[in-house]
Structures are given as structure tokens and as C-alpha cells.
């Protein structure tokens with residue numbers, strides 16, 4: 001499979017390259033550390049490993065696919081979707097502080113879920129979101145996902161009370 005570039009009206013999604021490591025590091029902030037429960041800023045070697053792992057997943061048709069989010073030619077975040085079987089694909093996303101509140105996350109979710117429904121035999125896209133993460137809940141709703149239920153502990157590893165948002169196959 002070729003590695004798809006997904007083009008929206010605001011964002012362009014492309015698979016990260018090793019040259020993107022420094023831009024990714026520059027986007028780290030306390031907000032994403034909070035919601036991803038990171039102990040602090042990601043060390044450079046973790047980001048290098050991350051970029052290598054996402055490229056490996058594309059090369060080997062892995063179950064999780066990740067794109068960098070570009071806004072006005074600048075790396076503004078990332079998004080991934082994972083086929084966990086039983087018709088369900090799980091989303092995860094981050095937008096860096098300088099690129100927030102410009103519709104980047106919502107449009108990226110729409111592009112990635114459209115890609116998944118076209119390429120995978122999945123019936124629903126799911127986001128598992130901390131009930132206190134109002135930005136992410138608003139973003140999921142903006143992208144057409146709807147609150148479904150309190151998430152099952154098998155669906156996440158974070159410590160908060162987590163909610164399941166769902167977008168059914170159109």
C-alpha cells in the first residue's frame with residue numbers, strides 16, 4: 001500500500017519522517033502531558049522511536065496508522081486510528097498549542113475516519129475521552145462523534161473516568 005496523504009480544506013495529513021522529530025518535540029506541552037498521562041516532556045529518543053514505529057506500521061500494514069497534521073505548512077500535531085477488531089477502530093489525536101482552536105483536530109478526525117471506512121472493514125470509529133477533557137469532547141462532537149456510554153476499562157489505560165464517543169460507518 002502507498003502511504004496516503006489526506007488533504008482537507010485546512011489540514012494536510014502525511015506520515016511523519018525522521019526529519020520531523022524536532023518539530024514534534026517543539027509541540028509538547030502540559031495539556032497533552034496531562035491527558036496522555038506523561039510524566040513530563042517526551043525525551044527525544046522516545047519521539048525518534050515513535051516516528052520509526054509509525055513508519056514501520058505503514059510499511060507492514062499494521063493495525064494502527066498515524067499521520068502528522070500539517071497546518072499552513074507547519075507540523076501542528078498528529079492523529080492515529082487503530083483497528084482493534086470486532087468492527088471497531090479507535091482514534092487518538094493531539095494538536096500542538098500554536099495550532100489549536102483552528103479546526104485542525106476536527107477536520108483531521110473526519111479525514112482519518114473516512115480513510116478507515118474506505119480501507120478497513122470497520123463499522124464504527126471510537127474515541128475514548130476523559131470526562132474532564134472538555135476540549136477533546138467538543139472536538140469529537142464537532143467531527144460527528146456522539147457520546148455512547150462510559151467506556152469499558154478494557155478500552156483504555158488512563159486513570160480518569162473515561163467516556164466512549166462513537167461515529168458509525170456512514
Ligand SMILES: CC(C)(COP(=O)(O)OP(=O)(O)OC[C@H]1O[C@@H](n2cnc3c(N)ncnc32)[C@H](O)[C@@H]1OP(=O)(O)O)[C@@H](O)C(=O)NCCC(=O)NCCS
Nearest residue numbers: 032035094095100101102103104105106135136138139142
Ligand atoms: C483536544 C485537541 C486535540 C483539540 O484540538 P483543536 O485543533 O484545537 O480542536 P478544533 O479547533 O478542531 O476544535 C474542535 C471543536 O472543539 C472546541 N474546542 C477546542 N478546544 C477547546 C477548548 N480548550 N475548550 C472548549 N472547546 C474547545 C472548538 O471550539 C471546536 O468547536 P466548534 O467548532 O463548535 O467551535 C487539543 O486541544 C489537544 O491536543 N489537547 C491535548 C491532547 C488531547 O487532549 N488529546 C485528545 C485525547 S482524547
